[in-house]
Amino acid sequence: MTNYQSSIINYELVIIGAGPAGISAAFEAEKIGLKYIVLEKGLIGNTVYNYPVGLTVFSTTDELEFIEGDLKPAREKPTREELLSYYVRFVLDNDLKVQTEETVLKVDRIAENHFRVISDKGEYETRNVLFAHGAMDYPRKLGVKGEDLPKVHDHFRETYPWVKKNALIVGGGNSAGEAALFLADEGAETTLAIFRKDWEETDPKQGCIKYWVKNPLEEQLKKRCLNLFFLGKVVEIREKDIVLEDEEGQEQILENDVVFILVGSDADLTMLKNLGVETRSGKYGDVPVYDEETFETCVAGVYVVGHFTNARHIKAAIEVPRKIVPEIAEKLGRRAPPPATTA
Ligand SMILES: Cc1cc2nc3c(=O)[nH]c(=O)nc-3n(C[C@H](O)[C@H](O)[C@H](O)COP(=O)(O)OP(=O)(O)OC[C@H]3O[C@@H](n4cnc5c(N)ncnc54)[C@H](O)[C@@H]3O)c2cc1C
Numbered sequence: 001m002t003n004y005q006s007s008i009i010n011y012e013l014v015i016i017g018a019g020p021a022g023i024s025a026a027f028e029a030e031k032i033g034l035k036y037i038v039l040e041k042g043l044i045g046n047t048v049y050n051y052p053v054g055l056t057v058f059s060t061t062d063e064l065e066f067i068e069g070d071l072k073p074a075r076e077k078p079t080r081e082e083l084l085s086y087y088v089r090f091v092l093d094n095d096l097k098v099q100t101e102e103t104v105l106k107v108d109r110i111a112e113n114h115f116r117v118i119s120d121k122g123e124y125e126t127r128n129v130l131f132a133h134g135a136m137d138y139p140r141k142l143g144v145k146g147e148d149l150p151k152v153h154d155h156f157r158e159t160y161p162w163v164k165k166n167a168l169i170v171g172g173g174n175s176a177g178e179a180a181l182f183l184a185d186e187g188a189e190t191t192l193a194i195f196r197k198d199w200e201e202t203d204p205k206q207g208c209i210k211y212w213v214k215n216p217l218e219e220q221l222k223k224r225c226l227n228l229f230f231l232g233k234v235v236e237i238r239e240k241d242i243v244l245e246d247e248e249g250q251e252q253i254l255e256n257d258v259v260f261i262l263v264g265s266d267a268d269l270t271m272l273k274n275l276g277v278e279t280r281s282g283k284y285g286d287v288p289v290y291d292e293e294t295f296e297t298c299v300a301g302v303y304v305v306g307h308f309t310n311a312r313h314i315k316a317a318i319e320v321p322r323k324i325v326p327e328i329a330e331k332l333g334r335r336a337p338p339p340a341t342t343a
Pocket of ligand 1: 017019022039042
């Protein structure tokens with residue numbers, strides 16, 4: 001049996017996840033010279049990798065880059081491919097210590113500021129753990145009959161398999177809007193099933209469909225390349241059709257080949273909860289409790305950043321580690337070297 005108390009602490013910071021938040025944290029740790037490692041269950045920038053192929057993201061370059069002026073897309077905003085390539089190159093060019101295809105399974109607290117991180121490939125003893133594991137683990141479900149059929153997807157990847165097929169998208173946010181647009185543009189018989197309040201919502205803080213997605217969707221509606229179904233509820237998904245209830249409570253059956261349920265996803269907080277991190281109920285589920293300044297949880301040495309905190313978007317996911325990693329280093333008695341001077 002391992003004697004945890006006498007085991008060697010070989011890391012100062014273990015970062016879980018290599019999305020924008022984890023990469024930003026790694027860059028700061030690298031600059032300071034911390035002994036750190038990033039463990040990533042998928043690929044570098046895995047969430048961006050899973051964006052629809054060819055998507056143009058909604059943020060501008062200054063909200064997405066680690067160093068000002070570094071991301072140079074062909075047009076005003078980068079595509080998924082340009083953004084992913086930038087994140088991958090950034091990790092490689094800066095020699096950031098990222099281990100991909102390694103899933104963190106468990107984090108044990110051994111003593112004050114002493115943790116053991118257990119992955120499917122190894123074990124790491126560390127002073128601090130930074131959870132940057134995003135909020136993509138649990139795609140939300142409708143809980144209706146037929147949701148487990150193979151034609152039902154919780155993720156939209158690309159349009160071409162669905163040309164000339166009857167495609168239905170359920171959802172009221174930008175991801176659902178984007179998928180509907182891709183499908184309608186490329187010749188699928190597309191229906192967007194959406195609550196009227198979501199379609200009519202214009203406050204971006206409510207996660208509505210952004211105007212640059214909604215305007216072209218309205219064009220597709222005018223051209224009759226898209227159908228809008230004001231949803232009461234999804235009743236049942238069947239092999240060849242889908243039963244919906246409209247906002248008046250009338251049941252309708254639509255012919256259907258593929259369904260995309262794009263209603264958001266939630267983080268897996270199991271590891272944090274097992275460490276004793278407090279959670280509270282958020283709009284959709286539990287969220288971790290943490291200090292809004294330091295992003296440290298009630299367990300000293302356990303930090304949270306990125307998509308499952310209030311700093312959700314990429315801009316904040318990148319900015320927060322710039323502040324907190326130097327603070328973590330300072331607590332360890334480490335300081336960032338002064339910036340290099342030019343002769
Ligand atoms: C289609 C789409 C378009 C979007 N467009 C924009 C946009 O234009 N602008 C914007 O600001 N936001 C956008 N977002 C949201 C954006 O992707 C997130 O805000 C961002 O990815 C958050 O970064 P993060 O580093 O916190 O989390 P993520 O990027 O989700 O990174 C978390 C990483 O942790 C890894 N991980 C999870 N669990 C484990 C584990 N147990 N062990 C090891 N690794 C683990 C995951 O594989 C993942 O790579 C978009 C989202 C979608 C779905």
